[in-house]
Amino acid sequence: MSAERPILPPVRLHSEAELARDALAAPLLARAVRLARWAGPGTRVGAGGELVEAQLPAAAEHLGLAADEDGAAEASEAWRLAVDTGLLDVHDPEGDDAGDDAEGTVSAGENLGLLTGGSPQDVLTIWLDGLEAVHADATAPVFDDFADLVGEDGSIDFDSLDWDPEAEAEFLDGVLGNLYLLTVGDGSEGEAPVPLPALAASMIVPDEMGEPTDDILEQVSEAMMRLDDQFRLLEPIGIVAYRPVDETLLVEEGEEAQPPADDEDVSRYGMVRLTPLGLYGIRARMLEAGVDAPAIGDLADKGADTLLGGIAYYPEAAARSEVEQWLARRGADGAAGELLDAARGADQQAPLRRLHCQQALALVGAEAEPAVRAVLDDAELGGLARVWLVERGAADVPAPPESMIFWLAIDTIAAQLEAEGDLDELQGLVEGLSGQHSGFFDEAWRVAHPATADVLEAMGRLHSDKKQAKEARKAAFKARSRSGD
Numbered sequence: 459m460s461a462e463r464p465i466l467p468p469v470r471l472h473s474e475a476e477l478a479r480d481a482l483a484a485p486l487l488a489r490a491v492r493l494a495r496w497a498g499p500g501t502r503v504g505a506g507g508e509l510v511e512a513q514l515p516a517a518a519e520h521l522g523l524a525a526d527e528d529g530a531a532e533a534s535e536a537w538r539l540a541v542d543t544g545l546l547d548v549h550d551p552e553g554d555d556a557g558d559d560a561e562g563t564v565s566a567g568e569n570l571g572l573l574t575g576g577s578p579q580d581v582l583t584i585w586l587d588g589l590e591a592v593h594a595d596a597t598a599p600v601f602d603d604f605a606d607l608v609g610e611d612g613s614i615d616f617d618s619l620d621w622d623p624e625a626e627a628e629f630l631d632g633v634l635g636n637l638y639l640l641t642v643g644d645g646s647e648g649e650a651p652v653p654l655p656a657l658a659a660s661m662i663v664p665d666e667m668g669e670p671t672d673d674i675l676e677q678v679s680e681a682m683m684r685l686d687d688q689f690r691l692l693e694p695i696g697i698v699a700y701r702p703v704d705e706t707l708l709v710e711e712g713e714e715a716q717p718p719a720d721d722e723d724v725s726r727y728g729m730v731r732l733t734p735l736g737l738y739g740i741r742a743r744m745l746e747a748g749v750d751a752p753a754i755g756d757l758a759d760k761g762a763d764t765l766l767g768g769i770a771y772y773p774e775a776a777a778r779s780e781v782e783q784w785l786a787r788r789g790a791d792g793a794a795g796e797l798l799d800a801a802r803g804a805d806q807q808a809p810l811r812r813l814h815c816q817q818a819l820a821l822v823g824a825e826a827e828p829a830v831r832a833v834l835d836d837a838e839l840g841g842l843a844r845v846w847l848v849e850r851g852a853a854d855v856p857a858p859p860e861s862m863i864f865w866l867a868i869d870t871i872a873a874q875l876e877a878e879g880d881l882d883e884l885q886g887l888v889e890g891l892s893g894q895h896s897g898f899f900d901e902a903w904r905v906a907h908p909a910t911a912d913v914l915e916a917m918g919r920l921h922s923d924k925k926q927a928k929e930a931r932k933a934a935f936k937a938r939s940r941s942g943d
Contacts, residue, residue, distance in 0.1 A: 468752040468776045469642045469741060472734045478578035480735040481585035484696030486592065487543075489521050489536035494545035494570050496520050502561040507548040509537040510561060535595075535694075542591035543584050544569035582738070585696075589739050592695045596688040597626040629661065629681075630688060631743070636660045637698075638740045638751075641732045654689075654703065654728030658682045682728065689730055697736030701729040758783040762796035766811040766818075771877065781818045794819055794826035802838055804908045809873035816842050820849075827852065841866030864905045867891045867898075872909035875916055885920045892917065892926060899926075903933040903940070911937040 481487060502510045509517055514530040517537060523529035540546045544567040551560035572580040640652055658681035663670050689700040704726040732740065744751045757768045757780055765784050769777040785793055801815035819826045830846055833839040834856060841862045847855045874884050892898040902914060914934035921927040
């Protein structure tokens with residue numbers, strides 16, 4: 459029942475049905491679908507499945523795009539996505555004399571039907587394939603003249619690009635990971651945009667650095683320009699809402715923008731936020747890479763031990779939401795008993811499990827009372843049970859023995875120490891509990907709780923009264939001596 463502290467806070471995702479609707483509405487996928495339905499037996503493709511240049515104007519017109527190079531480029535991009543996501547199947551040219559310049563044909567792919575007749579999960583699976591393809595495009599090298607890269611034997615000299623595909627992908631994934639953490643960590647779930655300079659700096663500026671050097675600022679500027687191009691590519695697939703860098707801020711060469719000064723409107727340097735679909739997509743990519751990225755609802759069908767262990771380090775609102783979903787799936791009948799059984803233990807996380815158990819019981823309501831009364835004499839749960847009953851205004855709550863009062867005090871502080879909550883609140887708890895009982899530290903060191911010595915040491919550090927702090931440290935020494943530590 460032990461829990462590991464998660465790297466990322468839990469994310470609150472939209473339902474699969476809502477996300478699937480967002481995926482179908484993503485401009486790039488919507489265009490890919492339209493082209494897949496537009497294609498017919500006479501549609502011609504090149505050796506790589508790309509739409510031949512002569513047909514790009516018609517494709518752009520079908521999509522309502524401008525009849526220029528930009529329109530053709532956008533049509534080509536949508537066509538590639540249709541092929542990459544299986545909306546179209548490409549057939550090689552027939553005949554033994556088919557050369558490299560021979561043209562193939564296409565037909566509707568199986569996934570085209572799934573977008574309208576499949577489940578929301580089918581739609582999201584196809585969309586994730588599209589996200590993977592766009593991510594690859596966003597990390598591809600940029601060059602002015604492709605011909606300069608082709609050798610005499612027809613091979614492409616990627617070394618001359620000074621391009622490391624793994625490093626490029628790692629950089630973009632790092633940026634998206636930071637954006638995900640900023641979004642989930644502040645509870646906005648994608649509502650608050652992040653300035654592009656701050657996002658670039660999060661990848662470049664060392665944590666311990668005070669004032670950035672000129673070299674670091676130049677690297678941040680270069681990263682901003684790279685991210686500006688990448689977010690412009692990523693926005694049409696629906697993962698971000700992006701306000702690009704104001705082109706009037708670029709230097710004449712068009713290669714670099716300076717980070718904003720303090721008195722400048724930072725939004726002119728680019729603003730980006732993850733959409734609900736983006737939260738889903740980035741989390742899916744992180745899970746695929748083996749990153750622990752929890753989502754609220756993950757524990758709804760698990761046992762109470764997994765629930766209390768899983769929410770051990772969740773923020774309060776997220777923990778409450780997870781418990782609510784768990785109770786909705788399980789029902790109140792028997793839930794209290796399961797929660798209380800899971801709260802037992804002498805391991806390091808046990809006090810935190812008991813704290814979350816008490817909070818979860820409050821959500822169960824009156825149905826929990828029989829199970830709570832059944833543990834009134836339990837050494838580990840009796841104090842918790844009395845607190846819960848008193849808070850609900852229950853009658854006939856037996857007074858706790860003094861030993862249980864002190865044990866509960868140690869357990870409560872141990873839970874807060876493990877949670878690493880607000881320091882001022884913890885200090886207030888420490889001083890409040892010790893102040894409720896005269897001679898608290900004379901008795902507390904005798905408490906048979908695994909965390910007694912550690913709790914008393916912490917109280918010695920946190921207590922603002924120097925005399926009380928000294929008493930706490932003396933009590934911690936006695937507790938360690940008694941236990942042989």
